[in-house]
Amino acid sequence: MSHSITALRKFVAPEIIFGEGSRHAVANYAQTFGAERILLVSDPGVVAAGWVAEVEADLAAAGIHSRRFTAVSPNPRVEEVMAGAEVYRDHACQAIVAIGGGSPMDCAKGIGIVVAHDGHILDFEGVDTLRVPIPPLIFIPSTAGTSADISQFAILSDQSRRLKLSIVSKSVVPDVSLIDPAVTLTMTPFLTACTGIDALVHAIEAFVSTGSGPLTDAHALEAMRLINGHLVALVANPGDIELRAQVMLGSMQAGLAFSNAILGAVHAMSHSLGGFLDLPHGLCNSMLLEHVVAYNFEATPERFMRVAETLGIDCRGLTQRQVKQRLVAHLGELKRAVGLSGRLGEMGVGSSDVPLLTRHAMQDPCILTNPRRSSQRDVAVVYEEAL
Ligand SMILES: NC(=O)c1ccc[n+]([C@@H]2O[C@H](COP(=O)([O-])OP(=O)(O)OC[C@H]3O[C@@H](n4cnc5c(N)ncnc54)[C@H](O)[C@@H]3O)[C@@H](O)[C@H]2O)c1
Numbered sequence: 001m002s003h004s005i006t007a008l009r010k011f012v013a014p015e016i017i018f019g020e021g022s023r024h025a026v027a028n029y030a031q032t033f034g035a036e037r038i039l040l041v042s043d044p045g046v047v048a049a050g051w052v053a054e055v056e057a058d059l060a061a062a063g064i065h066s067r068r069f070t071a072v073s074p075n076p077r078v079e080e081v082m083a084g085a086e087v088y089r090d091h092a093c094q095a096i097v098a099i100g101g102g103s104p105m106d107c108a109k110g111i112g113i114v115v116a117h118d119g120h121i122l123d124f125e126g127v128d129t130l131r132v133p134i135p136p137l138i139f140i141p142s143t144a145g146t147s148a149d150i151s152q153f154a155i156l157s158d159q160s161r162r163l164k165l166s167i168v169s170k171s172v173v174p175d176v177s178l179i180d181p182a183v184t185l186t187m188t189p190f191l192t193a194c195t196g197i198d199a200l201v202h203a204i205e206a207f208v209s210t211g212s213g214p215l216t217d218a219h220a221l222e223a224m225r226l227i228n229g230h231l232v233a234l235v236a237n238p239g240d241i242e243l244r245a246q247v248m249l250g251s252m253q254a255g256l257a258f259s260n261a262i263l264g265a266v267h268a269m270s271h272s273l274g275g276f277l278d279l280p281h282g283l284c285n286s287m288l289l290e291h292v293v294a295y296n297f298e299a300t301p302e303r304f305m306r307v308a309e310t311l312g313i314d315c316r317g318l319t320q321r322q323v324k325q326r327l328v329a330h331l332g333e334l335k336r337a338v339g340l341s342g343r344l345g346e347m348g349v350g351s352s353d354v355p356l357l358t359r360h361a362m363q364d365p366c367i368l369t370n371p372r373r374s375s376q377r378d379v380a381v382v383y384e385e386a387l
């Protein structure tokens with residue numbers, strides 16, 4: 001009997017503790033790993049929100065010494081990874097705790113890679129380049145979100161090339177993810193909107209990805225339902241912990257889906273854009289979303305029909321063309337309802353930037369699982385449409 005390797009699917013995930021208060025399990029898990037000295041990675045905004053001091057206090061109460069590393073930018077830089085690795089080594093740390101959005105979590109993954117391999121982080125760009133296990137990672141996400149606390153990705157910015165590089169390996173799936181919706185209460189409505197749309201894009205791209213399958217589909221669909229059903233209300237009521245929990249759960253489900261089914265052209269193009277202009281990742285995604293959906297629709301109309309139905313669109317009696325129009329319109333309305341309406345041109349992107357953006361997008365691993373095969377020309381046209 002012959003088997004097709006392209007039909008095989010795998011599923012990796014961290015140990016997850018979900019719910020309000022789960023962040024306080026951090027010391028317990030550090031002890032499980034036998035760690036007496038922890039590198040605590042975060043960023044200035046999360047420090048200002050009070051979350052870093054709280055984690056430090058929890059660790060100290062259990063007799064665990066922690067050393068802060070918070071010099072992390074949104075779109076974390078390769079230099080920051082190397083600096084964090086120095087701090088890890090100088091203090092002979094034994095595990096890494098990260099509290100923050102995708103940026104501190106990805107920086108923490110990079111630090112883990114560097115201290116385990118003793119090389120430069122740029123040596124590990126690409127898919128399955130890691131040779132040895134990295135130190136234990138315990139992550140507490142503060143946005144909902146990137147799901148870097150779930151995923152096999154680390155996305156870092158290389159400003160010398162003005163691009164964002166991806167490291168994809170099951171070794172960067174954290175050991176433990178403590179997903180506590182209360183930590184997202186301090187997000188502004190704008191950050192809530194950007195990160196919520198990022199999570200919705202994860203779900204849609206994972207569902208239509210060429211790597212999708214029965215192990216990820218249910219997570220992707222449930223993520224779409226939860227985020228579509230609660231994000232608008234959350235942005236209007238950012239202090240509502242129940243809404244925070246629903247969107248965080250949606251983000252987690254999206255993470256389980258995309259980490260295993262991988263993503264598509266929105267992310268390939270948005271990584272390129274984020275490296276070029278240092279813009280918030282969710283905002284980059286939101287400016288590209290409908291344009292990529294419109295481009296991809298014909299490659300897998302049945303899948304997009306299910307996306308549309310899950311987002312509440314009644315598709316009965318509609319032609320494929322009408323479903324596509326309603327879906328694109330719905331995504332535009334959702335974005336406007338959460339306050340995201342900018343176009344690439346308003347962010348300073350011009351036609352002369354499109355060739356470079358396109359080249360970088362074509363090199364991103366996420367382009368490989370996009371449902372419609374994309375040439376350089378196709379990607380350039382989608383960027384032009386989004387200007
Ligand atoms: N590894 C992955 O799988 C993956 C997936 C998607 C995106 N990413 C990456 O994640 C990064 C974006 O992460 P992000 O969107 O979570 O934002 P972020 O981590 O860049 O944070 C953005 C800003 O929000 C602040 N912030 C974060 N949480 C807060 C909170 N609870 N309260 C107050 N302020 C808070 C931060 O201080 C920062 O100033 C990008 O670099 C992107 O490429 C990674």
Ligand SMILES: [Fe+2]
Binds near residue numbers: 146198202267281
């Ligand atoms: Fe993303």
